[in-house]
Amino acid sequence: MLDSYLPIITLIVIALCFSIGSVIFSRLIGEKKPTAIKLSPYECGMPPVGSARERFSIKFYIIAMLFIVFDIEVVFMYPWAVMFKRLGLFGFVEMGVFILILLVGYAYVWKKGALEWE
Amino acid sequence: MEILFFYLVALVAVVSGFLVIRCQSPVNSALGLVNTFFCLAIFYVMLHAPFMAAIQVMVYAGAIMVLILFVIMLLNLGTEARKSYLHGIVWSGLASLAVLFNVIYFIKRGRVTGAEGDITDFTVQSVGHVELIGKTMFTEFLLPFEIASILLLVAIVGAVVLAKKEV
Numbered sequence: 001m002l003d004s005y006l007p008i009i010t011l012i013v014i015a016l017c018f019s020i021g022s023v024i025f026s027r028l029i030g031e032k033k034p035t036a037i038k039l040s041p042y043e044c045g046m047p048p049v050g051s052a053r054e055r056f057s058i059k060f061y062i063i064a065m066l067f068i069v070f071d072i073e074v075v076f077m078y079p080w081a082v083m084f085k086r087l088g089l090f091g092f093v094e095m096g097v098f099i100l101i102l103l104v105g106y107a108y109v110w111k112k113g114a115l116e117w118e
Numbered sequence: 119m120e121i122l123f124f125y126l127v128a129l130v131a132v133v134s135g136f137l138v139i140r141c142q143s144p145v146n147s148a149l150g151l152v153n154t155f156f157c158l159a160i161f162y163v164m165l166h167a168p169f170m171a172a173i174q175v176m177v178y179a180g181a182i183m184v185l186i187l188f189v190i191m192l193l194n195l196g197t198e199a200r201k202s203y204l205h206g207i208v209w210s211g212l213a214s215l216a217v218l219f220n221v222i223y224f225i226k227r228g229r230v231t232g233a234e235g236d237i238t239d240f241t242v243q244s245v246g247h248v249e250l251i252g253k254t255m256f257t258e259f260l261l262p263f264e265i266a267s268i269l270l271l272v273a274i275v276g277a278v279v280l281a282k283k284e285v
Contacts, residue, residue, distance in 0.1 A: 061192055064188045
């Protein structure tokens with residue numbers, strides 16, 4: 001059974017080799033002529049303003065929280081989708097109730113303007 | 119071959135777990151934690167639980183790590199947090215070692231697992247892991263499943279109430 005994961009492992013190994021190899025080889029054979037301009041942090045072409053280690057806004061936190069909740073909702077749908085045909089209409093109604101309850105939450109979030117970037 | 123692979127992944131897991139507690143920057147620690155989560159996902163696959171592996175990656179390495187990173191950035195731990203904390207390391211180390219030896223002792227005695235249930239390893243392999251979870255969750259554990267949606271609803275409302283200025 002684990003043999004079926006061999007392609008994934010191969011992919012991971014290739015990805016690792018490629019990323020590590022790119023870093024190592026560019027360091028080994030790349031030319032280095034550093035100037036003050038070249039070493040300054042790149043910020044879309046404009047001169048950087050202050051440090052990047054600022055406190056982030058709470059707005060990011062609410063997006064992350066909502067992402068977790070709806071992510072978990074999707075996780076529940078995965079086994080349901082696999083069993084969809086065998087569960088029949090019963091399973092459909094079950095998931096309908098589940099989604100409906102979460103839709104209430106979604107409507108609440110939308111109504112309260114938590115999705116707005118004010 | 120499989121046991122060799124297990125030890126390789128276990129080594130990566132332990133090293134990244136070590137990095138989580140020893141890194142100077144909290145963001146580096148968080149990345150170490152992501153690595154540990156991925157190793158756990160590989161263990162789930164090796165235990166024939168691919169659905170758990172998928173959840174591990176989606177929920178833990180994906181969503182929960184995003185939240186942890188945002189909290190780190192919200193708090194903006196400056197130079198204060200970058201000091202290394204070594205006080206109490208002897209006692210906590212001894213306690214962890216005691217737990218480890220306890221676990222090894224019970225594994226050696228072969229008493230870690232309880233009595234075997236209806237669903238054996240063979241059933242899981244023949245029916246399919248996700249199919250079994252789906253069947254049990256949507257028939258036997260229907261009520262807990264629906265209650266889970268209410269729990270998620272509470273979480274949504276809680277997040278909005280906590281983080282919004284005017285509710």
